[in-house]
Amino acid sequence: MHPAIDDLEPLRALGWPDDPTAREALAAAAGVRLARVASQHRTAYDVALGPEELRRVQPPMPWTRPRFPPDQRAAVGDWVTLDATGKTIVDLLPRRSVLKRGAAGEHHRQQLIAANVDHVLVVVGLDQDFNPRRIERYLVLIRASGASPVLVLTKADQCEIVDDCVDLLAEVAESGVPIHPVNAKDPASAAVLHPYLGPGRTVVLVGSSGAGKSTLTNTLLGRQKMKTNAVRANDSRGRHTTTARVLMPLPQGGCLIDTPGMREVKLSGDEDVVESFDDIERLAADCRFRDCAHLGEPGCAVRAAIEEGELDEARFANFAKLRDELEAAATSQAERKAEARVLEKTPGKRIKDKYGRR
Ligand SMILES: Nc1nc2c(ncn2[C@@H]2O[C@H](COP(=O)(O)OP(=O)(O)OP(=O)(O)O)[C@@H](O)[C@H]2O)c(=O)[nH]1
Ligand SMILES: [Mg+2]
Ligand SMILES: [Zn+2]
Numbered sequence: 001m002h003p004a005i006d007d008l009e010p011l012r013a014l015g016w017p018d019d020p021t022a023r024e025a026l027a028a029a030a031g032v033r034l035a036r037v038a039s040q041h042r043t044a045y046d047v048a049l050g051p052e053e054l055r056r057v058q059p060p061m062p063w064t065r066p067r068f069p070p071d072q073r074a075a076v077g078d079w080v081t082l083d084a085t086g087k088t089i090v091d092l093l094p095r096r097s098v099l100k101r102g103a104a105g106e107h108h109r110q111q112l113i114a115a116n117v118d119h120v121l122v123v124v125g126l127d128q129d130f131n132p133r134r135i136e137r138y139l140v141l142i143r144a145s146g147a148s149p150v151l152v153l154t155k156a157d158q159c160e161i162v163d164d165c166v167d168l169l170a171e172v173a174e175s176g177v178p179i180h181p182v183n184a185k186d187p188a189s190a191a192v193l194h195p196y197l198g199p200g201r202t203v204v205l206v207g208s209s210g211a212g213k214s215t216l217t218n219t220l221l222g223r224q225k226m227k228t229n230a231v232r233a234n235d236s237r238g239r240h241t242t243t244a245r246v247l248m249p250l251p252q253g254g255c256l257i258d259t260p261g262m263r264e265v266k267l268s269g270d271e272d273v274v275e276s277f278d279d280i281e282r283l284a285a286d287c288r289f290r291d292c293a294h295l296g297e298p299g300c301a302v303r304a305a306i307e308e309g310e311l312d313e314a315r316f317a318n319f320a321k322l323r324d325e326l327e328a329a330a331t332s333q334a335e336r337k338a339e340a341r342v343l344e345k346t347p348g349k350r351i352k353d354k355y356g357r358r
Contacts, residue, residue: 010050031081097146102266209261210238
C-alpha cells in the first residue's frame with residue numbers, strides 16, 4: 001500500500017478524481033507518494049503535493065533516454081508517484097484524457113498539451129481572433145482527447161455582434177458544445193464557467209495569443225498571478241506573453257491549466273476528422289458512391305448540399321483540408337512507429353544508417 005497516500009483530500013483539491021478507476025490505478029503504481037505535474041522544465045518537473053505545496057523533482061532514468069517514447073513521459077496535469085526520498089518520479093498513472101497536437105515544424109511529431117483534464121476551454125477573442133475554421137480544428141483535436149470542449153468567447157464587452165457570433169458557432173460546433181460569451185476581466189461574467197471548476201475537476205485553456213487565457217485565469221483565481229499584455233491594435237494579435245504551460249489550484253478546488261498561445265493548431269495524426277463533421281457525414285450517406293470523396297463525383301449529396309446553400313462551402317473546404325492533413329500526419333506517425341520497432345530490435349542500426357552501411 002501507499003503509506004503516505006492515505007490522505008487524498010489535499011490531492012482532491014488538486015483535481016484528483018478519487019473514483020474507483022483512479023484508486024485502482026494508484027494501487028497498481030509503484031512509489032509512495034502521489035503528486036500532480038504542475039510544470040515542466042528542461043530536465044526536471046515541478047509537482048504539486050497539495051494546493052500549497054510545490055516541489056522540484058527528477059524524472060526516472062528511463063525517461064531520460066532519447067528513444068523513450070515522448071508520450072510516455074509526464075505532461076502537465078499528469079498524476080505521478082514519487083519514491084521514498086520524494087525527489088524522484090517513479091511511475092506515471094494511466095491518463096483519463098490527454099490533449100495533444102502536431103508539433104510545430106515539418107516532422108509530424110506530437111506534442112502533449114495537458115493530461116487528465118475534464119474540459120478544454122477554447123478561448124477565442126470576439127475581435128479579429130474570431131475564426132470558425134480555427135475553432136473547427138480545435139474541436140477535432142479535443143474530440144480525440146477524451147475531454148469535453150467548451151467554447152469561451154472573450155471580449156464580449158467590446159463586441160456589438162455577440163449573438164451573431166454565437167449563432168455562427170452553433171452551426172460549427174456539434175450540438176451540445178457549450179458556448180459562453182464573457183468579459184474575461186469581470187468575475188461576475190466569468191462566473192458562467194464555475195460549473196466546469198471545483199474539487200476533482202481540471203480545465204485547460206487553449207487559444208491564440210492575446211485571446212485572454214491568462215486574463216481569464218487571473219479572474220477565476222481571484223488574483224493577478226499570470227502576466228497579461230495588450231494585443232496589437234491593427235490585427236488583435238497577442239505578444240506570446242505566456243511561455244509555458246502551468247497548472248494552478250483554484251480557490252474553489254480543482255485545477256486550471258494556462259497555456260501559451262498557439263501559433264498553429266496542427267493535427268497529431270490520432271484524430272478522426274469525420275466524427276467532428278457529423279453534418280457532412282450525414283449528407284455523405286446519400287452520396288451515390290460509398291467511398292465518395294465529394295470532389296466532383298457524380299451523385300454527390302455533399303456537393304449538392306453546398307450548391308443548395310445548405311452546407312457552407314468554407315466549412316466543407318476546411319473539412320477536406322483537415323482530412324488530407326490527418327492522412328499525412330497518420331502516415332508519418334505509422335512510419336515513425338515502425339522505425340522505432342526496428343531500432344528497438346537492432347540497437348546498432350541507427351548509427352549504421354547514419355554513417356552508411358559498411
Ligand atoms: N475588454 C476585454 N479585454 C480582454 C478580455 N480578455 C482579454 N482581454 C485583454 O486582451 C489582452 C490579452 O490578454 P491575455 O490574457 O494576455 O491573453 P493570452 O491569451 O493569455 O495571451 P498569451 O499569453 O500571449 O497566449 C489583455 O490586454 C487583456 O486585458 C475581455 O474579455 N475583455
Ligand atoms: Mg497568457
Ligand atoms: Zn459525396
